[in-house]
Amino acid sequence: MANSTFSDQVMVPAGFSTSLSGIYDMTCDEKGSSSSLGFMDMLGIGQDFGPSLFDLLHTPLTPPQALPSPASSVMPESMTSEVVNTPATPNSCSISSSSTEAANEENQCKAAEEEDQDQEKAKKQQLKPKKKNPKRQREPRFAFVTKSEVDHLDDGYRWRKYGQKAVKNSPFPRSYYRCTTAACGVKKRVERSSDDPSTVVTTYEGTHTHPCPVTPRGSIGMLPEAASFGGGGGGGSFLIPQPHYQVQQQQQQLQPYFHNQTVVPPFNFNSTTTSTNSSSPYANLFLQQERRFVPSPSSSTLFRDHGLLQDMVAPPGQMRKEMKEEQLDQKV
DNA sequence: CGAATTTGACCAGCGC
DNA sequence: GCGCTGGTCAAATTCG
Numbered sequence: 001m002a003n004s005t006f007s008d009q010v011m012v013p014a015g016f017s018t019s020l021s022g023i024y025d026m027t028c029d030e031k032g033s034s035s036s037l038g039f040m041d042m043l044g045i046g047q048d049f050g051p052s053l054f055d056l057l058h059t060p061l062t063p064p065q066a067l068p069s070p071a072s073s074v075m076p077e078s079m080t081s082e083v084v085n086t087p088a089t090p091n092s093c094s095i096s097s098s099s100t101e102a103a104n105e106e107n108q109c110k111a112a113e114e115e116d117q118d119q120e121k122a123k124k125q126q127l128k129p130k131k132k133n134p135k136r137q138r139e140p141r142f143a144f145v146t147k148s149e150v151d152h153l154d155d156g157y158r159w160r161k162y163g164q165k166a167v168k169n170s171p172f173p174r175s176y177y178r179c180t181t182a183a184c185g186v187k188k189r190v191e192r193s194s195d196d197p198s199t200v201v202t203t204y205e206g207t208h209t210h211p212c213p214v215t216p217r218g219s220i221g222m223l224p225e226a227a228s229f230g231g232g233g234g235g236g237s238f239l240i241p242q243p244h245y246q247v248q249q250q251q252q253q254l255q256p257y258f259h260n261q262t263v264v265p266p267f268n269f270n271s272t273t274t275s276t277n278s279s280s281p282y283a284n285l286f287l288q289q290e291r292r293f294v295p296s297p298s299s300s301t302l303f304r305d306h307g308l309l310q311d312m313v314a315p316p317g318q319m320r321k322e323m324k325e326e327q328l329d330q331k332v
Numbered sequence: 333c334g335a336a337t338t339t340g341a342c343c344a345g346c347g348c
Numbered sequence: 349g350c351g352c353t354g355g356t357c358a359a360a361t362t363c364g
Contacts, residue, residue, distance in 0.1 A: 161337055163356060
C-alpha cells in the first residue's frame with residue numbers, strides 16, 4: 001500500500017533540526033487492518049487537515065457547537081468533517097466532536113480498560129494466554145511527521161517501549177510504545193521515513209485517560225534540548241509549544257509543561273511560510289479553525305493565528321485517490 | 333534492585 | 349490454506 005508519491009508533500013521548515021511538519025488523522029482506518037496502514041498512508045491521510053499538534057496532544061476536542069465544522073462549506077466533499085474536526089486527543093477520554101461520539105469514545109475507553117483487565121485475568125490463569133480478542137476495537141489514531149534526529153519524540157507523557165519491528169520497504173525499524181500510566185492504553189508507533197531519514201513519523205493510538213504527568217522542571221517540558229531547539233542544537237526532543245486555547249481547566253491539567261516556556265522560532269512563523277501556506281485553501285481553513293479556538297485574551301501572540309499547521313504544505317489536489325475513496329466509504 | 337529496553341517468538345488479519 | 353506482514357508478548361538483558 002506504500003505510495004512513494006507522497007513523500008514530497010510534507011514540507012518542513014528549513015533550518016530546524018526538529019520541527020513539526022504534518023499531522024495526520026488516522027481515525028479513518030477502519031476498513032483495513034492496522035497493518036494496512038503504512039508510512040505513506042500516514043502521509044496521505046488527512047493532509048492539510050487536522051488540528052495543530054496543540055490540539056492533538058493537549059486540547060480536548062472542541063464541541064461542534066463551539067467549532068462548527070467548516071467542512072461542508074470549504075472542504076471538498078470527499079473530506080469528512082470527522083477528519084477535520086479531529087481525532088480525539090490522546091489526552092482525554094471524554095473528548096469528542098459530538099456528544100454521541102463522546103459517549104462512544106468513553107465506552108471505548110472503558111472497553112479498553114476492561115480489555116486490559118481481562119488480559120490481566122488471562123495472564124493469571126495461563127502463563128501464555130496470547131490474548132484472543134476477535135474484532136478488537138481500534139482506537140482513534142493520528143500521525144504526525146516531524147523532522148528530528150531522534151526517533152522518540154518527547155511529548156510530555158511517559159512511554160514504555162514494548163516492541164520494535166522491521167518494516168517492509170523501509171530500512172528503519174518501527175518502535176512501539178505504550179503509555180506507562182496504569183490503565184492508560186495509549187500507544188504510539190515511531191518510525192523513520194525511508195524516503196527522508198531525517199523525518200520521523202509518530203502515530204498515536206487511543207486517548208490518555210489521565211493528565212499529562214507532572215514532571216520535574218527540566219525533565220520533560222523544559223528539556224535541555226528544548227533550550228537549544230531553535231539553535232539548531234540538533235537531536236532535540238520534540239517540543240510542543242504552549243497552547244492557549246481556552247479550554248482551561250483540562251488544559252491546565254494537561255499542560256504542565258511548556259508552560260513557562262518562551263517559544264521563539266523554531267517554528268517557522270515568518271511571513272514567508274505564512275504566505276506560502278496561506279496559498280492553500282486548506283491551510284487557510286486551518287488558520288480559521290485555529291482562530292476559533294484561540295480567543296484567550298491572555299493568549300500568547302506567538303501562536304495565535306500561527307498554527308503549526310502553517311508548516312504544512314500540501315496541495316489538496318494531491319490527496320491520494322485511495323484516501324478519498326476511503327473517506328467516501330466512511331461517509332456511507 | 334527496580335525500571336526500561338531489547339529481541340525472538342507468537343498471533344491475527346489480509347491477500348493470493 | 350498458506351505466506352506475508354504488522355502488532356504484541358515476555359524473558360533476557362541493560363541501565364540508572
